[in-house]
Amino acid sequence: MSVPHLRTVFQRFLDYKGYDAAILSNLKVVSSTPGSVKCTVPVEKENTNRLGSAHGGWLATIVDVAGSLSVASHGMDFTGVSADINISYISSAKLGETLEIDATCLKMGRRLAFTQVELKAKDKLVAIGRHTKYINEKVLQAAEKSKM
Template identity: 65%
Template sequence: MPLHHVRTVFRRFIRHNGFDAAILAQLAIIEATPGRVVCQVPVQQENTNRLGTAHGGWLATIVDVAGSLSIASYGRDKTGVSVDINTSYLSAAKLGDMLTVDAVCLKLGRNLAFTQVDLKVGEKQVATGRHTKHLGGQPPHPAKPEPSS
């Protein structure tokens, strides 16, 4: 069930025909469980910098979108707005490489969600990022029960 829902939310991102559609149309969602999403995306010419490696802005966008999808994996239609995002670049990904993206929602609260996203080519870590999102006080989805009082 989470896989279908996450793919539906992502299709909405792409249907908007904005930034996400322009640079992440090739993103494939492979796996989704509550709190975790795994994706793959090839490094294509339009995603590279002048050195022929994956552009840092593109990788940061993947951290943004994949972090959002890890929140959606709890059954949420709305994934909030970014409050803070950071990306550390550890190694280069080249044209033609297939990136595997592992996004985990570390904490889902009433107002904030905290995610971590790791990007790899095979076993080589390319980048890692953290993404904090404001959820607007939406009540947690039933897949994530509220703490008992």
């Protein structure tokens, strides 16, 4: 799906003015193909822990949002709700670095979508996450309406 479509979907996350808008307003969708999306986001002071590294909770939120965008890259405007999420922290990202995010929808089933997200800084793997999305009837109906 096109980058403009994913930027529109992400803008809806921000327009809600909730948690995503509070901590991910600087995330940029860079490129997309069906089932895949690449994004970037700078590590800023409010995204760090007391050691000056990217906060683990912030990185987990990136896995959540980027995984959702990889589902949206299949042409969906709505991406369901989280059923499971996990993240492995490999190394740190420091204040001022830019995270490069590569999210892939590994499988899109009738009710579940399985995603994987890699986060890198300066070509160094920072974290790998997996995110499972439950796609219920309301999401499927909204997706069908948006295609009309």
